[in-house]
Amino acid sequence: MTTDPDRVATARALLEHLGLTAADLTSNSPPTVPTVAEYLPTVVAAASQGTRRTYGSSWRRMAAALGDRRIDAVRASDIEALMRQATAGARSRRNSRHGRHAGEHLIAAARAFYNRVIADGHLIAADSPAHRISKPRRLPNTRRALTPDEMSDINAAARSGGNDIILDALLLRLHTETACRRGGALALRLIELDTHRALIRLSEKGGTQRWQPITPMLAGRLDDHARARGAVVPTDALLHYRNGRPATYRRYDLLWARIGRQLPWVAAQGITTHWLRHTTLTWVERRFGYGVARAYAGHTDRRGPATTTYVKADLHAVATALAALTGQPHPLATSALTEAIVRDASTESSFKRTDGDQT
Structure with a gap:
C-alpha cells in the first residue's frame, strides 16, 4: 500500500505534540x-x-x-x-x-x-x-542616584564605627568607582588586579567578564589590603576580613545595617550597595552619554533599539569618565581630554566631597 505523505506528516506532528517518538509506540513498557x-x-x-x-x-x-x-x-x-x-x-x-x-x-x-x-x-x-502563569507585574524601581551630600554622609558613617572600617571603606570606594555588583567585587582575586594599569577584571552575572578602570590610589589600597590580610597566590581573594577569611555577602548586610542606625533615612529608604551603581552610572550618563555609561556598567545585552549595536565605548572612554568622576588622572584615559575634564568636571561628583585617602 502506498504511504500518503500528508498522513505521515500529520502523524509526526501529533507524535511531536504528545512528546513521543515512533519507538515509544512499539516499546513494551511506557517511558x-x-x-x-x-x-x-x-x-x-x-x-x-x-x-x-x-x-x-x-x-x-x-x-x-x-x-x-x-x-x-x-x-x-x-x-x-x-x-x-x-x-x-x-x-x-x-x-x-x-x-x-x-x-x-x-x-x-x-x-x-x-x-x-x-x-x-x-x-x-x-x-x-x-x-x-503570568508573573506579578513588576513595580517601578525605587532606587535612584544619591546626591553628593548623601554620599558624603554615607561615607562618613561607614568610617565612624564598626569592627572593620578599612574593609567597609574599601567596599564603598570600590563600588562607587566601578559601579560593579556585589558578586563582582567578592569574586575578585589577586590575579585580577593590575596595579600598573589601574584595572580590575570583573566577573559578573551571566558569565560576563570585563576589565574595569579604577584609580591608581584604589589599586594600591586594594593590593596593600589583600597582602596584609594573607593573600599570597594569584587565586587568593582580594577582599578579606581581619582574620584572613575572604569577605562574603554578609559584610554588606552588616555595613548597611550599621549605616542605617546612624542615618535613619538610609534605613527608611532601604538603601543598599546597588544604589551606588545607580549613582555612578547616572553621573556618567549625564556627562558622557549613553554609550560610555553602558560600557561603564558592563552591559552586553542586545535588547533595545538597533542603535545600541553602534553606540559603543572602549576602555579608554571608561577610564576618561572615571578620571572626571574622581578628579584623579588614569593611565588609560584619553590624554587630550583628561586634563580639561579633570579640571572642569562638575563639583557635584561625590568624590569631590569625600576623602578618598581614608580607604
Whole structure:
C-alpha cells in the first residue's frame, strides 16, 4: 500500500505534540516520567552557581510541596498556589515590596525548572505549567542616584564605627568607582588586579567578564589590603576580613545595617550597595552619554533599539569618565581630554566631597 505523505506528516506532528517518538509506540513498557523530587538534582546539576544561589530556595519549596508529583502531572494551579504562599510568607526587609518580588521569584524559578524539563524532552513548551502563569507585574524601581551630600554622609558613617572600617571603606570606594555588583567585587582575586594599569577584571552575572578602570590610589589600597590580610597566590581573594577569611555577602548586610542606625533615612529608604551603581552610572550618563555609561556598567545585552549595536565605548572612554568622576588622572584615559575634564568636571561628583585617602 502506498504511504500518503500528508498522513505521515500529520502523524509526526501529533507524535511531536504528545512528546513521543515512533519507538515509544512499539516499546513494551511506557517511558518512566520522573517526579519533581527525582528530577530536581538534574536541574541543579545543569544550573550555574549563580542560578543555584538565586533559585535554590524556590526549588526546595517546589520539592517540599510537589516532590511526589510526576513532572507532567503538576498543574498551573499548583504553581500559582506556591506563588501565593511565597508572597504571603515573604520576610519583611528594608527594601521589601509586600512579598511581590517573592511571588515573581517563585514563578521565575519554576520556569527555569521546566525549561530544563522541556530541553530534556520530557514535555513540550505548550505543556509547561509554569509558563501558563503570568508573573506579578513588576513595580517601578525605587532606587535612584544619591546626591553628593548623601554620599558624603554615607561615607562618613561607614568610617565612624564598626569592627572593620578599612574593609567597609574599601567596599564603598570600590563600588562607587566601578559601579560593579556585589558578586563582582567578592569574586575578585589577586590575579585580577593590575596595579600598573589601574584595572580590575570583573566577573559578573551571566558569565560576563570585563576589565574595569579604577584609580591608581584604589589599586594600591586594594593590593596593600589583600597582602596584609594573607593573600599570597594569584587565586587568593582580594577582599578579606581581619582574620584572613575572604569577605562574603554578609559584610554588606552588616555595613548597611550599621549605616542605617546612624542615618535613619538610609534605613527608611532601604538603601543598599546597588544604589551606588545607580549613582555612578547616572553621573556618567549625564556627562558622557549613553554609550560610555553602558560600557561603564558592563552591559552586553542586545535588547533595545538597533542603535545600541553602534553606540559603543572602549576602555579608554571608561577610564576618561572615571578620571572626571574622581578628579584623579588614569593611565588609560584619553590624554587630550583628561586634563580639561579633570579640571572642569562638575563639583557635584561625590568624590569631590569625600576623602578618598581614608580607604
